[in-house]
Amino acid sequence: MKHIPLLCVxxxxxxxxxxxxxxxxxxxxxxxxxxxxGETILDGRIGYRTFGRLxxxxxxxxxxxxxxxxxxxxxxxxxxxxxxIDTSKYYVxxxxxxxxxxxxxxxxxxxxxxxxxxxxxIVDVVNSEHKLLTSVLAIxxxxxxxxxxxIGGQATLQWTVSYPDFMDKAIPVSASPxxxxxxxxxxxxxxxxxTSDPTWNNGNYTVQPGARRVAELASLVDITPExxxxxxxxxxxxxxxxxxxxxxxxxxxxxxxxxxxxxSAHDISxxxxxxxxxxxxxxxxxxxxxxxxxxxxxxxxxxxxxxKLIRAEVLELHNKCxxxxxDCDADKVNAAVAEFLERK
Numbered sequence: 001m002k003h004i005p006l007l008c009v010x011x012x013x014x015x016x017x018x019x020x021x022x023x024x025x026x027x028x029x030x031x032x033x034x035x036x037x038g039e040t041i042l043d044g045r046i047g048y049r050t051f052g053r054l055x056x057x058x059x060x061x062x063x064x065x066x067x068x069x070x071x072x073x074x075x076x077x078x079x080x081x082x083x084x085i086d087t088s089k090y091y092v093x094x095x096x097x098x099x100x101x102x103x104x105x106x107x108x109x110x111x112x113x114x115x116x117x118x119x120x121x122i123v124d125v126v127n128s129e130h131k132l133l134t135s136v137l138a139i140x141x142x143x144x145x146x147x148x149x150x151i152g153g154q155a156t157l158q159w160t161v162s163y164p165d166f167m168d169k170a171i172p173v174s175a176s177p178x179x180x181x182x183x184x185x186x187x188x189x190x191x192x193x194x195t196s197d198p199t200w201n202n203g204n205y206t207v208q209p210g211a212r213r214v215a216e217l218a219s220l221v222d223i224t225p226e227x228x229x230x231x232x233x234x235x236x237x238x239x240x241x242x243x244x245x246x247x248x249x250x251x252x253x254x255x256x257x258x259x260x261x262x263x264s265a266h267d268i269s270x271x272x273x274x275x276x277x278x279x280x281x282x283x284x285x286x287x288x289x290x291x292x293x294x295x296x297x298x299x300x301x302x303x304x305x306x307x308k309l310i311r312a313e314v315l316e317l318h319n320k321c322x323x324x325x326x327d328c329d330a331d332k333v334n335a336a337v338a339e340f341l342e343r344k
Contacts, residue, residue, distance in 0.1 A: 022051045022087070023076050028136040030104065030128060039118035042111040044104040046132050047096035048072060051079045052087030061142040062090045062341070063167075065129065066097045068150035068259055069251045084334050090143065090341065095129050097151050099259040103128070106203070106254035114254050115203035122266040125151065126158045130166070141166060144341060145285075148173035149323065150298055151259060154266050157306070160283045161268060170285040171337060174292065174323060177268035177276065177306045180299040187264045189217055194253045203257075208249040214256075215244035221296040227320040268306075280309035287312035288340045290333060294322045313340065 030044030049072045054060065062085055066072055072094040078084040085092050096102040098120050106117035133139040145167045147156035153175025160170050176183065194200060197209035219228070219241065232240055272278035289307045291300035293316055300316070307314050315336045321328035 023049050023073075025049060025073065025102070028132050030131060033104070033124075033128060033131075035118060036121045036123045036127075037119065041098075041104050041118060041120070042109070044128070046098075046104070046128050047102035048132060049075075049094045051076075051085075051092040051094065052090055054091040058139075058141075059143060060090045061139060062092050062144045062146060063129065063133065063142050064092060064094045064145075065125070065147035065152040065155040066095065066100055067148050067152045068263065069100065069256060070097075070149070070152070071100055071102050072096050082334065084337055085146070085341075086338060093133070093137070093139075095132060097125050097155065097259070098128055099255050099262065101252055101255050105252070106258055107252035115257075117254070117258060119258060119261055119265075121262055122151065122154045122158050123162065123271075125155050125262065126162050129155070129159075130163055141168075143167070144169040144171055146171035146173065146337075147175070150174070150263055153298065153303075154263060154268075157268055157303075158266075160285050160287065160310075161271070161279050164282050164284040167285050169341065170287045171290065171340065172287070172303065173290045173333075174295055174298050174300075175289065176298050176300075176302045177279070178266065178302050179264060180301060183297075183299050184264055186217070186221060186297065187260050190214055191257055191260055193217060194257060200253075203254050205253065208253050210253060211249040212241065212245040214248050215241050218248070219244055221322075223322045224294050224296070224320045227322065230320075276306060276309060280306065283310045286340075288315065288336065289313070290315045290317070290336070292317045292319065292322060292329075294319060296322050 025047060026049065027045050027047050030041065030046055033041040033044035035041065064075065066075065075094050079087045079092050081088050099105045101107050106114050109117050112118065145156050145159045147153050153172045156170055156172035157175050157177050159167065193213035194210035199205050199207055200209040269276045269279045287310055289303050289312045291303050293300060304314065317329045319328040
């Protein structure tokens with residue numbers, strides 16, 4: 001884990017000699033990063049990883065944001081020949097979203113630890129990514145911006161209105177321009193599962209609070225009932241919940257809260273007088289919106305409605321897995337993304 005040397009920043013777009021090995025965790029300073037709310041993340045930083053090779057005319061860059069509670073180290077399986085993004089053709093910059101425990105977060109901030117860490121928005125997530133690309137990596141235009149599942153998908157849609165000329169194409173996956181009431185109910189239940197835990201202590205806990213309750217809630221919506229019944233026997237349920245709780249406990253509860261708050265508060269039309277139609281008018285990127293009809297974490301309805309407004313291409317999956325980036329339709333999704341990226 002290291003910062004790119006100053007010489008490499010200068011030569012970044014002229015040579016590949018300074019690029020770290022594929023997938024190496026890197027960090028860049030955001031300085032005191034002012035948020036949409038007027039608050040500031042003090043001494044901020046942002047994490048990222050790169051995959052593939054930058055071509056001579058710098059036309060093959062794909063930026064990808066992490067999902068809710070996701071980290072770039074968990075995205076490596078998405079990149080490579082025959083996968084979601086073919087790194088024999090494209091240079092991927094995978095960016096750790098604010099609040100994910102890698103970039104500035106309640107769990108790693110020395111100056112604003114735990115619940116002293118300010119609330120941030122999806123707009124702030126996009127602005128931090130834009131600052132990394134432009135101010136640190138000297139990149140001012142990319143082939144595509146992509147992101148999946150909650151924060152990553154929301155950020156991708158926000159990119160298209162915050163910086164409409166920055167990318168040729170956008171690929172929001174399991175995204176929403178504004179969460180539905182059901183989505184908000186689920187997010188609130190997750191937060192309540194944490195803050196109602198006796199160990200919560202206003203964020204000053206010594207063990208991760210609410211992990212089991214969050215695991216139960218997540219298990220209810222992560223996949224469809226049909227898929228859960230097929231993949232779990234009745235006697236498997238207690239162990240499955242325990243395993244999920246153990247996995248959830250690896251992600252800091254304060255981080256989860258701040259990311260969840262950002263998702264719930266997001267509305268892509270906020271900067272356009274509350275009008276989705278006005279927001280749609282500024283979108284210039286060719287867009288492929290990928291949703292699952294059985295998605296239970298992010299309702300696909302708002303994304304499909306926004307797709308009509310911006311005349312986006314749509315890939316709507318119908319499977320029993322629920323989430324898009326799953327084994328159910330991975331080949332179909334990968335093929336659609338590959339074809340979309342290749343087209344002018």
